[in-house]
Amino acid sequence: MKLLSAVIKPFKLDxxxxxxxxxxxxxxxxxxxxxxxxxxGHKETYRGTEYQIEFVPKIKIEIxxxxxxxxxxxxxxxxxxxxxxIGDGKIFVSDLQSVIRIRTGETNESAI
Amino acid sequence: MIRRSLxxxxxxxxxxxxxxVLTWTSSVFAQEGETVNTGDTAWILTSSALVLAMTIPGLAxxxxxxxxxxxxxxTMMHSxxxxxxVSVVWVFWGYTLAFASDVGGLIGALEYLGLSxxxxxxxxxMTIPHAAFMVFQLMxxxxxxxxxxxxxxxxxxxxxxxxxxxxxxTFIYAPLAHWVWGGGWLGALGALDFAGGTVVHISSGVAAxxxxxxxxxxxxxxxxxxxxxxxxxxxVGASLLWVGxxxxxxxxxxxxxxxxxxxxxxxxxxTAAAALSWLAVEWAYRGQPTMLGAASGAVAGLVAIxxxxxxxxxxxxxxxxxxxxxxxxxxxxxxxxxxxxDALDVLGIHGVGGTWGAVATGLFASVGGGTGLFFGNPGQVxxxxxxxxxxWIFSLIGTFVILxxxxxxxxxxxxxxxxxxxxxxxxxxxxxxx
Numbered sequence: 273m274k275l276l277s278a279v280i281k282p283f284k285l286d287x288x289x290x291x292x293x294x295x296x297x298x299x300x301x302x303x304x305x306x307x308x309x310x311x312x313g314h315k316e317t318y319r320g321t322e323y324q325i326e327f328v329p330k331i332k333i334e335i336x337x338x339x340x341x342x343x344x345x346x347x348x349x350x351x352x353x354x355x356x357x358i359g360d361g362k363i364f365v366s367d368l369q370s371v372i373r374i375r376t377g378e379t380n381e382s383a384i
Numbered sequence: 385m386i387r388r389s390l391x392x393x394x395x396x397x398x399x400x401x402x403x404x405v406l407t408w409t410s411s412v413f414a415q416e417g418e419t420v421n422t423g424d425t426a427w428i429l430t431s432s433a434l435v436l437a438m439t440i441p442g443l444a445x446x447x448x449x450x451x452x453x454x455x456x457x458x459t460m461m462h463s464x465x466x467x468x469x470v471s472v473v474w475v476f477w478g479y480t481l482a483f484a485s486d487v488g489g490l491i492g493a494l495e496y497l498g499l500s501x502x503x504x505x506x507x508x509x510m511t512i513p514h515a516a517f518m519v520f521q522l523m524x525x526x527x528x529x530x531x532x533x534x535x536x537x538x539x540x541x542x543x544x545x546x547x548x549x550x551x552x553x554t555f556i557y558a559p560l561a562h563w564v565w566g567g568g569w570l571g572a573l574g575a576l577d578f579a580g581g582t583v584v585h586i587s588s589g590v591a592a593x594x595x596x597x598x599x600x601x602x603x604x605x606x607x608x609x610x611x612x613x614x615x616x617x618x619x620v621g622a623s624l625l626w627v628g629x630x631x632x633x634x635x636x637x638x639x640x641x642x643x644x645x646x647x648x649x650x651x652x653x654x655t656a657a658a659a660l661s662w663l664a665v666e667w668a669y670r671g672q673p674t675m676l677g678a679a680s681g682a683v684a685g686l687v688a689i690x691x692x693x694x695x696x697x698x699x700x701x702x703x704x705x706x707x708x709x710x711x712x713x714x715x716x717x718x719x720x721x722x723x724x725x726d727a728l729d730v731l732g733i734h735g736v737g738g739t740w741g742a743v744a745t746g747l748f749a750s751v752g753g754g755t756g757l758f759f760g761n762p763g764q765v766x767x768x769x770x771x772x773x774x775x776w777i778f779s780l781i782g783t784f785v786i787l788x789x790x791x792x793x794x795x796x797x798x799x800x801x802x803x804x805x806x807x808x809x810x811x812x813x814x815x816x817x818x
Contacts, residue, residue: 316611317670317672317674318450318611318612318674318676319676319677319680319716319729319732320716320717320719320720320732321610321720323609323610323611325609
């Protein structure tokens with residue numbers, strides 16, 4: 273099992289979510305986050321004063337996936353979240369030790 | 385204990401004597417009254433409510449939106465508490481110092497102490513109840529004090545602001561209002577100020593400069609992000625200021641007549657023009673027009689047309705507005721150049737806009753008993769400039785002294801920890817957004 277964290281542009285969330293549901297993904301956790309990568313921030317001006325805004329708003333999607341689905345989930349996120357311009361985000365993949373469904377006590381792949 | 389009760393008895397005695405004397409003088413005064421005009425009275429009472437709406441909720445929202453989210457309540461509180469404090473001061477001694485019979489051209493006498501005799505009868509030359517005139521003037525005193533709070537936002541102790549408000553309205557506002565409108569020396573000199581360009585806007589703008597200099601910069605100024613936390617609040621506030629300002633300017637005709645209508649028109653078109661010129665300069669200089677720029681430009685126009693409103697036609701009003709948008713846009717850059725932290729640009733907008741408006745009144749005046757330079761009376765500009773300089777000097781020095789007194793007694797600034805925590809929590813133990 274893998275835990276996949278995808279940081280994407282906020283307006284892409286619906287597109288990514290719909291494509292993942294179509295793929296058979298049953299759940300995800302979504303968080304509003306801020307950060308920067310190569311895109312850096314942007315400038316804002318209020319009256320005479322200019323501020324460099326370093327942290328850009330993004331959406332983070334976390335999905336637990338069985339190993340056999342990993343590649344297709346990654347491809348789906350990349351395909352749907354991509355605009356081609358700077359700031360499209362990143363996907364982080366890490367090993368997932370165990371998963372427990374609280375209601376039933378099921379574990380691992382049957383709990384995903 | 386004994387000392388205190390003696391003091392109480394003594395003040396009670398003095399109060400009673402004063403009261404008797406004053407009731408007598410005012411009853412003499414009221415005999416020369418004229419008849420009350422119901423239309424005029426209705427308009428001035430309505431205008432009074434409109435001018436109150438400029439401070440709360442107008443200015444409270446305008447300023448509240450421009451600070452950081454940890455300081456929005458404390459900032460709105462400055463406007464709200466100004467209403468409360470100035471109203472009570474006005475009853476006891478504020479009104480009489482500003483508008484009672486003249487003493488040496490400098491200050492009002494004490495016959496209206498405790499609003500003695502200020503009732504339903506008009507004072508001579510007016511067609512509205514004395515009480516209506518008094519409460520209309522009160523609303524001006526309120527907003528002048530509240531305007532200053534933009535300069536001290538995010539760092540002044542609440543207790544210090546409360547004491548400052550009492551002292552400032554007593555020692556700066558009341559004399560200035562007397563000089564211009566209460567029969568004092570500036571009015572006698574022929575300086576025109578229709579609705580308070582010098583009394584309200586220059587005085588508060590210059591007081592703001594003194595505040596910014598004495599209080600010093602906010603912690604993190606120039607390095608931390610101090611962007612406005614809620615510009616929609618600011619836009620709603622600016623819009624309410626625009627609406628309320630019709631009471632301020634058109635109400636200053638003190639009658640429901642042609643001068644009021646002219647002032648209404650001048651106010652409206654100058655404001656629109658100033659918002660446009662601010663946006664134009666901003667667009668050219670920064671690349672984008674901003675909503676905050678439109679709101680700021682509108683307020684600059686309202687400020688600048690204030691002294692001129694009853695004395696100029698609509699085309700002159702547009703010129704005054706266009707000038708205000710450009711000059712006040714430059715005005716807000718002054719603080720960056722000169723290095724003081726006038727947090728919400730009170731000097732940049734009210735000081736600069738008020739000064740331009742006062743001078744422009746001397747240039748463009750053509751109706752309502754005023755004649756300016758462009759209409760053949762160069763002397764008017766001289767009178768205007770004297771009024772501007774006198775107000776600048778008096779407000780700057782007077783405010784400076786008051787701030788030093790407050791600093792030496794209750795202390796002006798919150799501690800660094802309290803400032804970083806935010807004034808909402810440190811001064812009021814509450815939070816705007818749960």
